[in-house]
Amino acid sequence: MSLLEMKYAGSIVDLIKERRSIRAFNNDPVSTELLQELLNVAVWAPNHGNRQPWRFILYKGEGRVAFADAMIQTYSAEDKVKYGQHKWDYFMKVPAHLVVIMKEDPRQKQWDEDYGAVCALIQNFQLAAWEQGLGVVWKTNNYNYAPKFHQSVGIQPGEKIVGILHIGYPASVPPVQPRKPAEELLTIIDSK
Numbered sequence: 001m002s003l004l005e006m007k008y009a010g011s012i013v014d015l016i017k018e019r020r021s022i023r024a025f026n027n028d029p030v031s032t033e034l035l036q037e038l039l040n041v042a043v044w045a046p047n048h049g050n051r052q053p054w055r056f057i058l059y060k061g062e063g064r065v066a067f068a069d070a071m072i073q074t075y076s077a078e079d080k081v082k083y084g085q086h087k088w089d090y091f092m093k094v095p096a097h098l099v100v101i102m103k104e105d106p107r108q109k110q111w112d113e114d115y116g117a118v119c120a121l122i123q124n125f126q127l128a129a130w131e132q133g134l135g136v137v138w139k140t141n142n143y144n145y146a147p148k149f150h151q152s153v154g155i156q157p158g159e160k161i162v163g164i165l166h167i168g169y170p171a172s173v174p175p176v177q178p179r180k181p182a183e184e185l186l187t188i189i190d191s192k
């Protein structure tokens with residue numbers, strides 16, 4: 001039986017507009033089965049040639065120690081002293097971390113298509129999670145690019161981290177960040 005429940009009453013338009021990036025989580029655990037179901041929704045993202053250029057690593061429970069350690073070891077000695085413990089504690093408080101990885105195609109066109117596909121997958125995941133009352137923030141911190149971090153989490157040569165998603169039930173929802181109306185950005189050409 002599916003764990004996905006109709007928890008959200010609005011339309012897909014409401015869902016898109018009401019989703020927020022969540023950075024503060026409560027302590028409620030997030031089930032692995034639910035995350036797997038959400039990933040099985042997310043993989044319906046458009047992707048050229050059906051290459052499905054993604055894979056994932058999920059850190060939760062005690063597994064978060066390995067994630068937090070991998071992150072901290074990318075810090076300079078000075079930053080470790082200044083922010084290390086605070087950051088480590090934050091990463092242990094976030095219920096789940098999902099590393100979203102893309103296979104890098106050496107051809108530019110395919111690389112671009114695959115990056116677009118993985119980004120679409122992440123947004124699918126964020127929206128499907130929000131529908132379940134689950135908050136996500138998509139992170140692209142410096143350690144996503146650090147060779148030491150790649151080694152610790154097992155990123156292979158020819159792979160790229162597109163994002164690390166911090167996931168949990170929201171402790172607070174930040175205010176809206178207004179968007180520019182699209183009309184201001186749209187050029188319409190409808191005559192010769």
Ligand SMILES: Cc1cc2nc3c(=O)[nH]c(=O)nc-3n(C[C@H](O)[C@H](O)[C@H](O)COP(=O)(O)O)c2cc1C
Nearest residue numbers: 019020021022023137138139140141163174176177
């Ligand atoms: C590619 C990408 C990278 C992002 N990286 C970060 C990040 O490193 N740290 C962070 O706090 N938020 C990050 N975000 C989330 C944005 O800050 C967030 O989407 C933006 O503030 C708008 O807020 P909203 O998602 O609640 O509408 C990222 C979003 C995207 C699409």
